[in-house]
Amino acid sequence: MTKKLQNIINKISPILAISIILIVWQILSSTGIVPKFMLPSPADVVMAFINDFGLLMSHAKTTLSEAFLGLSIGILFGFIVAVIMDRFQVAYRAIYPVLVITQTVPTVAIAPLLVLWMGYGILPKITLIVITSFFPITIGLLDGFRSTDNDALNLMRSMGANRMQRFFHIKLPSSLSHFFAGLRISVSYSVIGAVVAEWLGGFSGLGVYMTRVRKSYSFDKMFAVIFFISLISLLLVLAVTFIQKSTMPWERKESIKN
Amino acid sequence: MKKLTANNITVSYDGIKIIEDISIELNKYEIVCLLGISGGGKTTLFNVISGLLVPDTGNVILDGENITGQAGKTSYMLQKDLLLPFKTIIDNVSLPLLIKGMKKQTARETASKYFDEFGLSGTNKKYPHQLSGGMRQRAALLRTYLFSNKVALLDEPFSALDTITKSSMHQWYLDIMEQIKLSTLFITHDIDEAILLSDRIYILSGKPGKIVDEIKIKESKPRNKDFIVSEEFMNYKRHILKVLEQ
Numbered sequence: 001m002t003k004k005l006q007n008i009i010n011k012i013s014p015i016l017a018i019s020i021i022l023i024v025w026q027i028l029s030s031t032g033i034v035p036k037f038m039l040p041s042p043a044d045v046v047m048a049f050i051n052d053f054g055l056l057m058s059h060a061k062t063t064l065s066e067a068f069l070g071l072s073i074g075i076l077f078g079f080i081v082a083v084i085m086d087r088f089q090v091a092y093r094a095i096y097p098v099l100v101i102t103q104t105v106p107t108v109a110i111a112p113l114l115v116l117w118m119g120y121g122i123l124p125k126i127t128l129i130v131i132t133s134f135f136p137i138t139i140g141l142l143d144g145f146r147s148t149d150n151d152a153l154n155l156m157r158s159m160g161a162n163r164m165q166r167f168f169h170i171k172l173p174s175s176l177s178h179f180f181a182g183l184r185i186s187v188s189y190s191v192i193g194a195v196v197a198e199w200l201g202g203f204s205g206l207g208v209y210m211t212r213v214r215k216s217y218s219f220d221k222m223f224a225v226i227f228f229i230s231l232i233s234l235l236l237v238l239a240v241t242f243i244q245k246s247t248m249p250w251e252r253k254e255s256i257k258n
Numbered sequence: 259m260k261k262l263t264a265n266n267i268t269v270s271y272d273g274i275k276i277i278e279d280i281s282i283e284l285n286k287y288e289i290v291c292l293l294g295i296s297g298g299g300k301t302t303l304f305n306v307i308s309g310l311l312v313p314d315t316g317n318v319i320l321d322g323e324n325i326t327g328q329a330g331k332t333s334y335m336l337q338k339d340l341l342l343p344f345k346t347i348i349d350n351v352s353l354p355l356l357i358k359g360m361k362k363q364t365a366r367e368t369a370s371k372y373f374d375e376f377g378l379s380g381t382n383k384k385y386p387h388q389l390s391g392g393m394r395q396r397a398a399l400l401r402t403y404l405f406s407n408k409v410a411l412l413d414e415p416f417s418a419l420d421t422i423t424k425s426s427m428h429q430w431y432l433d434i435m436e437q438i439k440l441s442t443l444f445i446t447h448d449i450d451e452a453i454l455l456s457d458r459i460y461i462l463s464g465k466p467g468k469i470v471d472e473i474k475i476k477e478s479k480p481r482n483k484d485f486i487v488s489e490e491f492m493n494y495k496r497h498i499l500k501v502l503e504q
Contacts, residue, residue, distance in 0.1 A: 155340050158308045159405055160330020161357045169353065173344040250344045250385045 040220035048220035049228065055209070056228055062205040063198065064232070066122060067190040070129025074186060077130060078137030085138075086145040086171075103135050107196055115200045125197040125205075132193045133186040140182025144175025177251070180244040187240055188233040195229060259286045261441045262307070262332070262409050267316035268466075269302050275466035276302045280316075282443075282460055282469065284409065289435060289442045291456035293449065293498065299467030300445045304411050307443070308334040320409065333405035337414040339398040341386035347397050348373075348382040354405030369404055375437065376400045377430065392423045396430070403440060412444035416451065428454055429483070436480055453494045454486060461501050471501045 022042050028034045029041040040048070049056070081099075085092040107128065114124035148171050156166045198207025206225055213221040245252070263283040269276050277299040284290050292300050305311035307318050309329035317326040325331045333354070341350045348366050355365035373379050376396050386394055395415065402410050416424050416431075432455065435442070446452050452459050453475060461471040475494065477485055485491055 149340070151336055151338060152340050152342065154310060155334065155336060156357070158310055158329050158332075158334040159354050159357050165357055169356075170342065173342070176344070248344070250346075250387075 037217070037219065040223060044220040045223040045227065048218070049224040052221060052224065056206070056225065059204055059206045059209045060228070060232065063191065063194045063207065066125045066194040066197075066205065067129060067187075069122075070126045070193065071133050071186060071190040073126065074130045074133035074190070075137055075183070078134035078182075079141060081134070082138045082141035082145065085142055099135060099138065102131060107132055107193060111197050111200055114197070120201040120203070124200075125194055125202070128197045129190045129193040132189045136182035136185040136189070137179065138182075140178040140180075141175050144178030145171050147178070148174050176248055177244075180240060180248075184237050184240050187236040191229060191233050191236065260284075261286045261288070261321065262443070263319045264303070264307055265316050265319070267303060267306055267318075268314045269299070269306060269311065270314055270466075277462075278466040278468055280462075280467070280469055284441055284443050286441055287439045288457045289444070289455055291452040291459045292443065292445045292462055293452045293459050294447065294462035294467065295502070296447055298462050298464075300462055301413055303462075303467075304334065304413055304443075304445060308332055308411055310334075331406070332409040332411055333402045334411045335398055335402040335413065335415055337417055339386070339394040339418075341394055341397060341401075343386055346383050346385055347378065347389070350386065351397055351401045351404060354401060369400070372400055372404070376434065390423075391419050392427055395419065395427060399431075399434075403438060407438070407440060410440050410442045410444075412442060414445050414447070417446070417448070424451075431455065432479070432481055449495055449498050450486065453491055453498075454481065459498070461498065463502060463504075470504070471498075473497065 025039075026041050026043065029036055029039050029044075036044075081095065085095055110131070111124070111128055114127050118124040118127065152170050152174075153166055156170060161169070194205065195207040195210065198205035199211055202208045206229055210222065210225050213225065261284050263281070265281050267280045268278050280303060282290070282292070282303075292303065294300050302311065306313045306316075306326075309318075309325060309327055309331060312327040317324055319325070320331055341347070342353075345353070348369060352360075352362075352365035352369035355368060356362065360368070370382060373382065376399065378393065378397055378400065381389060381393065381397070386397070389397070395418075399412075399415065402412070416427050419427060428451065444455070456475055457479075459473045459475065460469050461473070462468070463470045473494065477490060
């Protein structure tokens with residue numbers, strides 16, 4: 001019974017915490033402790049979201065298609081780099097430091113450069129997303145490739161399996177969980193990357209919308225779009241988890257021992 | 259009739275000889291054991307026979323053909339069952355057939371014919387982690403068998419199992435060998451296991467490892483559990499212990 005109670009508490013505690021934050025926030029702004037033009041109440045934010053729903057959706061469409069395209073290229077690119085680095089030790093030594101350095105450069109700092117070079121079109125956005133999203137994929141896959149059981153590879157060799165067969169039968173499937181761990185990070189990076197790139201110029205997208213509402217001091221809309229973006233990231237991460245579960249059926253822990 | 263011979267095999271790593279001038283032979287349908295302490299070079303010899311390792315000197319002949327340094331001619335089963343966790347049992351077992359270029363569907367059909375015989379019925383769609391240790395080992399043996407029914411190399415196939423499972427696996431192994439007639443060379447450091455299962459035993463000892471004795475187990479097959487407690491069994495054991503002590 002106590003265990004059951006513990007379970008219920010575990011489940012509702014995050015909901016409770018969020019509710020408390022929202023209530024305090026609502027009280028703060030509706031009593032006027034914090035001026036309403038600086039901090040809109042949660043109710044205002046919801047209203048802003050509902051009023052601008054159509055507009056937000058059309059902007060989201062732009063952002064999501066950029067994120068999707070950039071992420072796809074990032075995955076492809078990350079995959080190729082990981083395979084090359086795994087295959088050739090020289091490539092591993094040469095590329096690894098470069099990869100790490102690209103990750104220490106802040107996204108917000110290179111975004112303006114990309115816009116200067118590539119204009120206000122889709123190109124700088126895609127480039128930025130590729131740069132930020134391919135790294136976790138590459139590292140994830142590489143770790144996976146390297147952690148492959150050597151005995152299993154030897155067994156495959158003794159069966160006369162060639163390099164391709166060893167890759168597709170052993171290395172790739174045993175790297176999948178590492179790949180998905182990387183992908184979970186990359187999907188949220190890709191949305192953030194798209195928004196940041198849109199701040200700096202563009203014709204539509206959630207980042208563009210954000211810049212516009214900021215300039216008109218519509219804080220309620222500002223909050224609405226911020227929450228909307230994190231909701232999108234959250235849903236995408238959930239989607240990746242779902243895809244992972246369906247592509248890796250052996251991970252479902254239903255260990256029935258005879 | 260000679261199935262496989264390894265002649266004058268010497269292997270060294272970093273200038274240190276691991277095994278020296280080893281010659282062994284395996285006749286058709288025979289079960290031969292390579293007995294010796296751990297780290298004595300037994301696995302090295304297996305790596306040579308399976309073609310994973312090229313020896314400094316010597317050659318390996320299978321059915322009159324020189325297969326030295328050629329992988330994919332004999333089937334090799336390692337101590338760990340090495341069933342791939344992400345493949346179902348049927349796909350694990352049919353893997354060697356896929357590697358040989360067989361179509362997935364055909365490979366599955368071929369493999370599933372043996373499931374009853376190997377005591378694996380009903381496990382086709384299960385994943386390795388859902389099976390007991392003994393079942394997994396049987397699946398690994400079926401995979402070994404499907405890869406090549408010429409010669410099987412088994413590297414301590416039962417050593418990872420608990421005593422009770424091991425004992426029932428021995429019985430099962432003797433039975434299945436009567437049916438599938440596989441020429442087998444296996445490694446063990448368990449003297450009882452060696453005497454119970456083999457037709458002949460090579461004793462590998464010393465540094466570098468050499469063959470110090472060869473013993474023929476005359477007990478007829480099929481053998482049963484009583485053999486283990488018989489006088490002949492004890493005599494073989496006494497003899498082997500004496501040889502290993504020297």
